[in-house]
Every structure is written in structure tokens, then in C-alpha cells.
Amino acid sequence: MSTPLAQRSQAELEKLQEELSAAYKGLTAAQGGNQLKLDLSRGKPGAEQLDLSNGLEEALGGDFFSADGTDTRNYGGIRGISEARELGAQLMGVPANEIIAGGNSSLTMMHLVLRTAMDIGLWGDQRRWSNCPTAKILTPVPGYDRHFALAEHFGLEMVNVPMNDDGPDMQAALELVANDDNIKGIWCVPKYANPTGCTYSDAVVDAIAALPQHAKADDFVVMWDNAYAVHDLDEHGEQLKSIRDAAITKDTQAHIVQFASTSKITHAGSGVAFIAGADNVLANLEKHMAVFTIGPDKVNQLRHARFLQGRLKEHMAAHAAIIRPKFDLVLKSFEQELGSFDIATWTKPKGGYFVSLDLQPGLAKEVVAMAKAVGLTLTPAGATFPGDHDPEDRNMRIAPTFGSLDEINAAMDILTLCIKLASVRKLVSDQT
Numbered sequence: 001m002s003t004p005l006a007q008r009s010q011a012e013l014e015k016l017q018e019e020l021s022a023a024y025k026g027l028t029a030a031q032g033g034n035q036l037k038l039d040l041s042r043g044k045p046g047a048e049q050l051d052l053s054n055g056l057e058e059a060l061g062g063d064f065f066s067a068d069g070t071d072t073r074n075y076g077g078i079r080g081i082s083e084a085r086e087l088g089a090q091l092m093g094v095p096a097n098e099i100i101a102g103g104n105s106s107l108t109m110m111h112l113v114l115r116t117a118m119d120i121g122l123w124g125d126q127r128r129w130s131n132c133p134t135a136k137i138l139t140p141v142p143g144y145d146r147h148f149a150l151a152e153h154f155g156l157e158m159v160n161v162p163m164n165d166d167g168p169d170m171q172a173a174l175e176l177v178a179n180d181d182n183i184k185g186i187w188c189v190p191k192y193a194n195p196t197g198c199t200y201s202d203a204v205v206d207a208i209a210a211l212p213q214h215a216k217a218d219d220f221v222v223m224w225d226n227a228y229a230v231h232d233l234d235e236h237g238e239q240l241k242s243i244r245d246a247a248i249t250k251d252t253q254a255h256i257v258q259f260a261s262t263s264k265i266t267h268a269g270s271g272v273a274f275i276a277g278a279d280n281v282l283a284n285l286e287k288h289m290a291v292f293t294i295g296p297d298k299v300n301q302l303r304h305a306r307f308l309q310g311r312l313k314e315h316m317a318a319h320a321a322i323i324r325p326k327f328d329l330v331l332k333s334f335e336q337e338l339g340s341f342d343i344a345t346w347t348k349p350k351g352g353y354f355v356s357l358d359l360q361p362g363l364a365k366e367v368v369a370m371a372k373a374v375g376l377t378l379t380p381a382g383a384t385f386p387g388d389h390d391p392e393d394r395n396m397r398i399a400p401t402f403g404s405l406d407e408i409n410a411a412m413d414i415l416t417l418c419i420k421l422a423s424v425r426k427l428v429s430d431q432t
């Protein structure tokens, strides 16, 4: 057990800095001009995971008719076939008649909801976010960069709310929404959040369901992106309270829109995405959708429903068996290499796709650049905050799913070396 860096003498730190610098220089030299190409930035399933769903191709066996007799090869059925909505119901824990099953991306669905909320209205009345010159949305941070990109795309100002271990800081969120009618919504990744991996507690789910009641804006929307609803790393997984049940108690169902997809269940690029919401909201979304499509890819929906029918749990367990050792490797490496130095903290998620790492303030950009210089690509520092601006420059998102165990091992050696070197350098320079 070594001494935490902050308790070491200047002489000890300088010696360690020399050793680590030599190891870092050695990395470049060892490559002999052949730049490594390692990557911990991609929150994508690896090839072995994708292979789990190759059976999709045979799932139809030439039978394109859904249970109600719909010929899925033809146009129509804007809300999706009933089998696909049943699958969505299973993922999201809501009745199938409260679901639209769409194309391959839940981000497209989120775009649809924001576009409708902005310009068309989600409730068939006069309420439109664009009536307000400076519409804003709450962004729990660290959070998902594509949520920030969507908000930016629609000109929504982002208001950061800190993420705790049990979800967003609800006291801060409540105060903000109660006092500012420009705040129109909140982004949520309620289970195995991107990137912290936390699952919202029951109290947080209740408080979020109540937000529309307390909001000064009468057109407040909870964007409930449950992308990792069934993505447990172990058999039991964490339990997320149903936002639908909570919203029924508070009478706020019309202000909660849920999203999910099969992107990280089957094939990330060719899955099925879902929206769940109140009748009135779905009806208004449907009207808007009907302008740009005559219906979703129902053949793909049917393939998915048949392929996953009665075996979703077992299928997700097969994913977990592939990715759990990768998460274990990342966590073991942090523990072994950084634990006793006391220079970083990291999350230990029970599911999802990411580990969130906090360094000493001011070091994230430097570490990402140092790793890049020796062939390791990491998620850009700041990406977990709106405008790519991490005010403390300390958060990093680690995505262990895509690479092989050998690649992750090599990547972690580099990452932990860069973190140690950057941290010791900072301490040395702080003390001189």
C-alpha cells in the first residue's frame, strides 16, 4: 500500500515524476514509429455482442405477416406493429397502447418530441416552447453529449444540475423550475446513466414525476431516456421505479415522455426505437410523423419481436457475460494503479455502457492529450458537459465495451500511467 501522493515529500514526488516520465517516453520509443491504435471512447457494442443477434436474419423465415394479419412489407401503421409495441412495453414497463414503435434510433424520437414541443405543440393547444424567446432545459451533469447536441440544435439554453449517486440533485432542479418559466424540460437517463452509471432512487423518480406540477412553465416535459433499461451487468440488476406509476399519482403523465431502443440489445445500427407517452401526446406526435413517413420499417419490427420473444432476459445475460469482464478489467486497473495514490475517483456501475472517472481538477484535457499522443483515443474531455465545458476540467468517460480484453488492458496501462504522471506533475509544480 503506497502513500497518497498528496502526503509525499517534494523529493519523493520528483523521483516518482522522473520514473513515470521515463515510462511514458518508453511508450513512444517501444512503438518504434508504429503508432498504437487503442480506443476507449466508443460506447458501442463489440462485434461479439453484435453476433448474438445474427439470428435476426432468420427470424422471419419468409413469414412477413404480423399476428393481426398486417403485411409488414407494405406501407402504413404509423405507430408500429403491435408485436413491436409489446416489445417496447416489456422494455419500458408501460402498456403497449401507450407506445409508438419507430425506426432504428431513439435519438430521432427525441428530435421528434423536441421539434413538436417547440413548433407544433405536444398537447394540441397553443402551448409551444418557441413562444418563449429563451427556452431552457435542465441538463444533469455529467451527462450524455448527444442530449446536449439536440438541445443546442433547437437553440435551448442548457442549465446544469449536479448528478448525485442517486440521480440529479432534485432540490436544485426544483428551485430552478419553480422560479423560471423559461425552463421547459429536463434530460434524464434514469437507469445506468450515461456516463455515471447511477440508477435514480425511488425518491428521485417521485420528485421528477412531480416536477411538471411545481414548474412555473405549464409546458414542462420530462425527457426520460431509458436507453439502458435492461442492460444489467449482473443477474439481478438495479430496480428503477416506474416513472409512469409515479406520474399517475401526481397526475403529470401528459408531461412525461419516455424513450428506449434495441440499439444495444440487437444491432446498434438497425434496431427499433420506442416512445411512450400519454394518449394526447402520442396523437400529436403521430400527426407530425405522418408528414414525413408513411410508416416505420415494420419488417424489422417483426424480426425483432420474433427474435426476442420470450428470451430477452437470456439474451441480455449473454451480453453481460461478454462485457462484464471488460468492466471488471477497467475497475481492477483503476483500483490497482490509482487506488492508493488517492488522485481520482470513479463509478462502479452495475450496468449500462460507461465508467465515469473524476481526476484532480484541471487535468482531464491534459490526460486525454497525453493518451492521444501515444495512440490511445479517449472521449474528449468536456464532452460530458454542455458546450464541451467541464468547469473543473476533471471528468472523463470510459467506454469499455467495444475493444477486446487485450486492447482494454493495453489501453488501461496507458491511461493510468498518463493520470499518474499528470497528477504528480501538478503536485510538483503546485509545491514549487
Ligand SMILES: Cc1ncc(COP(=O)(O)O)c(C=O)c1O
Pocket (backbone or CB within 6 Å): 043, 104, 105, 106, 107, 108, 144, 189, 194, 225, 227, 260, 261, 262, 263, 268, 273
Ligand atoms: C443515454 C443514451 N440515449 C440514447 C442513445 C442512442 O440511442 P439510439 O441508438 O436508440 O439512437 C445512447 C447511445 O449511446 C445513449 O447512451
